[in-house]
Amino acid sequence: MKKTIALLGFMCLNSFLFGQSKSSEIWLIDLNETDVKVTAKNETRITDNDFYDNQPCFSKDGSMIWYASMPDTAQSDIYSYNLKLKETKQVTNTPESEYQPYPIPFYKNKLSIVRVDADGAQRFYQIEMDGTEPASLLPNEDSVAYYCWMNDTTLGMYMLNGVGGALHQYDLIPQQSILIMPNGGFGRCLAKIPDSDNLSYVLFNSDHKVYLMKYDFVDQKRSIIIEMPEGVEDYAWSPSGKLFSSSKGKLLYYDLKSESGKWTEITDFSKTIGNFYRMCISPKGDKIAVVSYKGARP
Numbered sequence: 094m095k096k097t098i099a100l101l102g103f104m105c106l107n108s109f110l111f112g113q114s115k116s117s118e119i120w121l122i123d124l125n126e127t128d129v130k131v132t133a134k135n136e137t138r139i140t141d142n143d144f145y146d147n148q149p150c151f152s153k154d155g156s157m158i159w160y161a162s163m164p165d166t167a168q169s170d171i172y173s174y175n176l177k178l179k180e181t182k183q184v185t186n187t188p189e190s191e192y193q194p195y196p197i198p199f200y201k202n203k204l205s206i207v208r209v210d211a212d213g214a215q216r217f218y219q220i221e222m223d224g225t226e227p228a229s230l231l232p233n234e235d236s237v238a239y240y241c242w243m244n245d246t247t248l249g250m251y252m253l254n255g256v257g258g259a260l261h262q263y264d265l266i267p268q269q270s271i272l273i274m275p276n277g278g279f280g281r282c283l284a285k286i287p288d289s290d291n292l293s294y295v296l297f298n299s300d301h302k303v304y305l306m307k308y309d310f311v312d313q314k315r316s317i318i319i320e321m322p323e324g325v326e327d328y329a330w331s332p333s334g335k336l337f338s339s340s341k342g343k344l345l346y347y348d349l350k351s352e353s354g355k356w357t358e359i360t361d362f363s364k365t366i367g368n369f370y371r372m373c374i375s376p377k378g379d380k381i382a383v384v385s386y387k388g389a390r391p
Contacts, residue, residue: 116143117386119160120366121176122344124374124381126333131346133360133381139174139181146172147371149382150195155375158382159184159194159204171206171224176380185224199245205230207237215253233268241283241292243310249283249292260294262310273308273315280326282371287334293318295326305336319347322356324390327370332378339383342368 123135140146145163152159156176163169169190173182185191190209197203202222209215214235218227231237238258239251250261250270257277261270273292280295280303292308296317303321305328308314321328322340329337336347338356342363345356362369371384 117145117147117384118142119146119149119158119174120369120383120385121158122362122381122383124331124379126331126335126378131335131357131359133344136362136365138366138385139179139382145169147384148193149371149384150373151375151380151382153196153376155377155380159196161192161194163190171204171220173222183224184222185220187224191218191220193239195240195242198242205240205242207240230265231263231268239281239283241285243285243290243292247290247310249285249294249308251279251281251283262292262308262313271313279306282327284328284330287330287332293328293330295321295328297326319349325370327372329372329374329381331374332376337372337374337381339369339372342366344381344383 118138119140121137121139122133125132139158147161149158149160158174158176160172161169162172169192170186171184171191171194173184189211191206193207194204197205197219203219204222206218206220207215208218215237216229216235217231217237219230220227236253237250238253241249243249246265248263250263252259252261259272260274260279261272263270278297282295284293286293286307290310292310294306294308296304296306298304303324303326305318305321307316307318322338322345325338325340327338331337334349336349338345343361344359346359347356366383366385368390369383369385370390372381374381
């Protein structure tokens with residue numbers, strides 16, 4: 094893939110980072126799940142500025158949140174937030190832009206990131222948790238947009254290709270990929286389905302509905318899990334297998350084990366958080382981080 098395509102693709106796919114929304118903030122909410130009910134309360138804003146603060150993820154023990162922050166319109170770095178100390182630290186401080194932090198499954202103290210290098214290419218790197226020692230994980234790829242870890246060696250990856258993006262299953266050993274979807278039509282949110290090695294992603298269907306899909310890595314088959322709330326593509330799985338999403342400032346969940354078969358409102362945060370989208374849930378399932386935004390949904 095050409096580096097110019099990678100750069101232009103990144104700018105188009107991520108124009109909301111520094112165009113449509115000048116300010117996005119990360120909030121932390123307490124979650125409590127039982128077999129019959131889910132509650133959410135104690136919303137706390139952990140960033141408070143006019144920057145782009147986005148793409149949160151929890152550390153493996155749930156004590157930290159890693160996220161990308163852009164203090165200006167030129168460059169993004171990785172930051173961390175300590176939940177116990179309520180302390181924010183800058184992790185990377187480079188001329189390049191770093192996005193998409195996530196703990197690497199097979200390392201104790203390393204993060205994977207997407208970095209926009211000086212040549213405009215978007216490459217997949219690992220770094221130490223203090224931001225040092227960057228090293229390429231996919232030296233032959235220069236157009237990585239989004240990803241999720243499925244296990245120690247397999248990822249789901251959204252790759253830029255100049256025609257809407259391509260969804261891949263990518264194996265680090267050996268370094269090869271299986272094409273799942275070639276020409277767009279799917280969303281940025283990729284996730285591992287709990288208690289499986291299967292990938293979930295969002296499909297934008299021709300009937301204007303949005304569906305959450307499952308891709309089985311064993312038989313390479315795709316199937317519909319549920320229909321998403323209208324126009325929504327962001328979601329998160331809890332460790333118990335419940336799905337969480339949002340609509341118009343409301344936090345929603347869907348219990349796939351329930352016979353009700355519907356999205357249920359947990360709490361209306363429209364007056365405190367406002368509209369929010371991207372989200373992640375802690376390893377224990379006791380907290381959810383969400384990203385608020387101003388104006389139209391990015």
